[in-house]
Amino acid sequence: MIRVLLADDETIIRAGVRAILTTEPGIEVVAEASDGREAVELARRHRPDVALLDIRMPEMDGLTAAGELRTTNPGTAVVVLTTFGEDKYIEKALDHGVAGFLLKASDPRDLISGVRAVASGGSCLSPLVARRLMTELRRAPSPRAEASIERTALLTRREQEVLGMLGAGLSNAEIARRLHLVEGTIKTYVSAIFTQLEVRNRVQAAIIAYEAGLVKDTDRAR
Incomplete structure (x- = not known):
């Protein structure tokens, strides 16, 4: 059973997300919070597998709460x-060690698959957010792009290929099928x-892949 903590200061948002998650076998919402500070306290008490945090909340915002949870839980x-209007928070969220980003207006299937992915040690990036990031990076390359290109240049050609597919949102199993390899090899x-790039999760690796220009439209999941 995947135990989930849900934190959002809007009651209707919490109700909607809870309704989606609780209809899925194997997922249980064990606690709800209306602000970041309450979320941290409830996480200490319930030890959830996954915490879904809104960014803008009173008392303590979601990013600060994420940083607290990385230490305490x-x-x-x-x-x-x-939301799309909060793209500027993505870099800050990465610094706080988040495992993924989902839009509040995401397809319910994206929410469920995202929760399952991070609970199993992976990460999730809403397809809409991923496309938005790619578009922004193409239009206005990040100041870190040159550094990302240099970092990925140290990878082997195969590692760069895997990183590009990872950045496109493919799972290890999907990458393995594309490259005709076993999943253990992809892992x-x-x-x-991760070791070479000094990143903690797939989302951080994906951002570097975008910045280095390794993600191709043809790599995206179909």
């Missing part, structure tokens, strides 16, 4: 619930990529 994977590649 390292076993809890944090997913930020965001080894991903681990090596």
